[in-house]
Amino acid sequence: MADVWISFAGSSLQQGDILEQCAIPIVRSDFDYGVTGTETEVEIDVETRRLIVTTQSCDLENGKAPYVALCPLLTLEEMRGFDQKFNDKSVCENVRRGKMEGLYMLPCPTEPEDNQQAFMVDFRMIVSLPIGYLSHHANELGERQRLLSPYVEHFSQAFARFFMRVGLPSQIPSYTSKTP
Numbered sequence: 001m002a003d004v005w006i007s008f009a010g011s012s013l014q015q016g017d018i019l020e021q022c023a024i025p026i027v028r029s030d031f032d033y034g035v036t037g038t039e040t041e042v043e044i045d046v047e048t049r050r051l052i053v054t055t056q057s058c059d060l061e062n063g064k065a066p067y068v069a070l071c072p073l074l075t076l077e078e079m080r081g082f083d084q085k086f087n088d089k090s091v092c093e094n095v096r097r098g099k100m101e102g103l104y105m106l107p108c109p110t111e112p113e114d115n116q117q118a119f120m121v122d123f124r125m126i127v128s129l130p131i132g133y134l135s136h137h138a139n140e141l142g143e144r145q146r147l148l149s150p151y152v153e154h155f156s157q158a159f160a161r162f163f164m165r166v167g168l169p170s171q172i173p174s175y176t177s178k179t180p
Contacts, residue, residue: 005109008146011139013131014057016147016155018073018109019138021048024127050074052106052121052147053134054159060131067128071159073106073119095120101165104158109145121155123162 008017026045051070059065079086086092094100096115102124108117138144147155 001107001112003148004107004112004151005145006148007143009139009143011135013053013055013060013068013134013138014146014152015053015055015060016057016152017053017138018145018147019051019053019070019134020141020144022051022070022127022129022134022137023048024051024129049127051127054123054126054156056156057152066131068131068134070127070129070134072122072125072127074122075108076116076118076120079120092118098158102162104155106147106151106155123159 023046026047028045031042031044050073052073053060054069054071055065060068074082076086076092091100092105092115095103096105096118098104102122104121104123106119106121108114108119111117
């Protein structure tokens, strides 16, 4: 397999960077801040996650992104912990082939030939964090993995495709259902 990842260190960020142990706020479904307009103390849980940068590199480099969009990056084993359907090889194959909405598969940086070590990106959960925090965190992490071209462009295209889907209320009938 061609080189997919490169090891990188420093505070600069690019689309396709893996950031381990990012602190993210978790707002639970029963969260109730209220709409009274009065100040209230609220508790927000914080979890650490492995994330991958989805914001375009050009926006990061040109200072156009005060907040950075990221998505969770989970191992196949972690996905199985959330949902047993990932024990089914055909489900994993559908993700690999780009046929499962909201999920994208990337090879493991250390074992790219082993599909059981692959990562899944969950485009359905987007986290937005300040670039200052992420740049500092990236620098503190030291060496990390960065997705190389053309894989980063393919990743970016899959992310865009997830959001540009349009469902129509009706369609032209199938040619197989009626013959003229």
